[in-house]
């Protein structure tokens with residue numbers, strides 16, 4: 034096991050800059066999630082750590098070694114791919130044993146370690162099957178088995194669950210987390226699913242367009258997003274983001290109507306106000322709106338309404354009888370309103 | 383590169399390695415293609431360059447002697463017989479290729495709509511003459527169709543056809559040679575066209591069907607235009623193959639009667655290895671190679687635009 | 690579904706055409722094989738006799754006594770060596786072209802593709818090649834023909850195998866690299882096993898090409914003990930003249946391996962041939 038240090042790393046594909054100046058510190062044994070929209074450079078960064086892409090600038094260290102110029106096999110990492118990349122012509126056991134064979138591990142050792150890894154993942158009964166004879170979830174598990182069999186210093190995952198159905202995804206998510214708690218191997222996990230990131234990570238790194246927007250513990254990011262992008266990206270349903278103008282000591286909407294938010298001290302000009310849906314409740318007075326959409330999930334209910342601030346989504350814990358077309362009022366929990374600078378998008382405070 | 387731009391210091395070891403790694407990656411690719419490229423250069427490119435050099439010299443006892451410029455070429459093109467051979471070859475190739483292409487196209491269009499083992503069976507049978515050696519093919523073709531006591535002759539006689547005299551009549555001999563060329567290449571041409579047909583996206587037809595196009599309209603609006611490149615590729619392959627085929631004229635007709643079926647490839651072979659006239663043979667060979675190069679260039683263009 | 694009468698007529702017409710093509714393809718071979726078992730006296734009867742003959746091995750005996758089996762042995766060796774050479778060189782190159790980037794890759798690949806028709810039309814540079822090889826003392830050697838046959842098949846082998854490699858996701862290579870494999874291991878342990886059908890088809894085509902080759906075989910080696918089967922058969926045409934018995938017997942021996950391959954791997958062969966010239 035080892036820490037991973039990424040310092041001012043850049044990646045250039047010809048004229049395209051996929052990663053510009055990214056630095057991340059990953060302490061030994063931690064589980065770090067890289068999240069961000071499609072094309073932001075998550076996979077590229079992961080592949081540079083794995084040694085599958087050249088590094089255009091900066092430095093990557095695993096433990097105390099600079100690995101920039103080491104081929105993948107000398108980096109002592111294991112990777113799980115989105116499409117699993119199981120070797121189709123090898124049985125599950127052979128798939129798991131391949132890395133050990135490449136390293137010249139003795140046959141008895143190979144057998145023992147394959148069995149042990151299979152035991153950890155409940156794969157024993159599948160050892161003689163070929164990948165094509167496995168379900169998606171089983172393949173996923175084999176791909177993980179292939180990674181853990183070697184006890185590498187670092188695990189790299191590139192959207193390992195995105196090919197699974199929703200239910201299996203939740204289940205595997207829990208399994209991966211338990212596996213990490215058991216093995217305590219440093220893990221870097223790429224996903225575009227922020228719930229995955231929230232539930233599994235010790236630390237989340239939010240990326241956009243090849244740079245880091247914010248990094249921190251999941252709840253840190255949730256409670257104090259550093260900018261509008263992170264605010265909108267982390268959390269589901271997403272935070273309500275309302276364009277506003279601070280003028281004459283009041284907060285106005287873009288159509289110049291008064292908004293029911295406290296004006297933060299010293300604010301002026303354009304701002305963005307953010308409120309998470311769970312911090313909005315139905316009330317007898319407050320922000321008026323007309324209901325557009327009601328989405329009950331059983332556990333809670335999402336109500337979307339048109340207001341002077343634009344469409345607002347509220348998450349209601351209790352069952353409700355409101356229906357589309359109804360006129361309602363929202364109470365906004367002022368303690369939980371986030372303010373962002375209108376121009377830079379940065380958090381104000 | 384960006385070593386200087388990296389703000390954090392790196393160890394000297396990493397510094398040198400950084401320059402080596404991309405290079406090594408590149409070398410790996412070059413390393414893998416080198417044996418093949420070297421082999422191709424040695425048996426395809428070098429001999430042709432060498433041949434061109436030789437063609438400018440007087441060749442005696444398999445050695446290049448004094449430099450004579452374009453004399454070998456001049457000698458070849460002033461030989462009136464040579465031009466007869468060129469014209470004959472062009473005609474032979476054009477007719478054989480056209481026949482083959484037309485038959486192959488109609489048959490493959492038909493087979494393409496068949497499915498299952500019958501379609502495979504037809505393909506396997508039809509490719510037979512291409513897969514059997516050209517010597518055996520030519521020999522058996524002659525034995526059955528040219529031989530005056532052969533099976534073909536017998537059937538023709540039974541049908542009351544008596545003008546068919548491939549051994550003595552020049553026109554018939556040429557027809558037989560064309561027939562052999564079609565027989566030999568038809569199956570291969572068909573397979574090429576079939577694979578072209580199979581790669582036409584099926585949804586084009588479905589869309590056309592929905593739009594109410596008739597079978598004939600689908601053929602002319604979708605199939606044939608989409609098949610253009612495969613047809614051209616087939617055309618090139620057939621031309622190269624027929625232009626350079628020696629076994630056919632050598633064995634089926636022997637170039638005769640008189641010179642009636644003496645085509646370029648046979649002429650080349652005879653000049654070099656029967657008359658041992660390497661001077662004119664090498665000039666002819668280089669000329670044919672130039673023609674092949676043109677066809678090869680057309681081929682690469684077509685393949686590129688297709689793939 | 691109601692079919693139009695025109696369509697039906699066309700189907701019948703095409704059926705007849707295909708049937709006659711099939712007959713024209715099969716009859717000469719079948720007739721030749723049949724003839725090889727007929728005694729000489731019954732070969733010159735007219736009208737030709739179909740089945741009422743006394744089967745005999747005598748043609749085969751005279752062919753074998755004439756030293757024909759030597760050619761069979763030579764061609765077997767040449768063909769197998771050509772398969773090994775072309776598969777090795779072509780396989781490595783296909784891997785290099787498909788999975789790596791390097792300078793002049795595009796140019797080199799165009800050269801490979803252009804070599805496909807050049808190899809088909811190799812008769813044109815027969816004379817230069819002969820003179821070139823002769824000047825290096827490379828004619829009349831045991832390796833002369835395997836080398837030439839192998840290299841003739843290299844371009845098409847690269848083309849076929851590269852096509853097959855393209856269909857294998859690069860993630861598999863990457864997984865193997867992460868698992869500690871070298872690029873050569875990736876090729877031999879991961880990619881090659883996954884390309885087995887394409888490799889098989891390529892091997893068949895290389896073998897068939899080498900086995901059937903006549904022109905280079907008749908020119909590049911002189912020594913009788915080095916002659917491959919096709920030039921030997923051609924010599925028999927001059928030697929036996931109109932003695933169709935021994936000739937058809939030799940021809941039958943010469944096509945036997947091909948027919949065997951045909952019977953066993955017909956489908957693979959067809960797929961390989963088709964993949965060869967246009968990408969399927």
Ligand SMILES: Nc1ncnc2c1ncn2[C@@H]1O[C@H](COP(=O)(O)OP(=O)(O)OP(=O)(O)O)[C@@H](O)[C@H]1O
Nearest residue numbers: 046049050051070071072073074075076077078225
């Ligand atoms: N080989 C390449 N050549 C050129 N540009 C590339 C290459 N690979 C990736 N890119 C570019 O780099 C950027 C980052 O790509 P990357 O695959 O890392 O995105 P990602 O965050 O993993 O997205 P996704 O969530 O869709 O997987 C993209 O803009 C992409 O177009």
Ligand SMILES: [Mg+2]
Nearest residue numbers: 075076077191
């Ligand atoms: Mg990605």
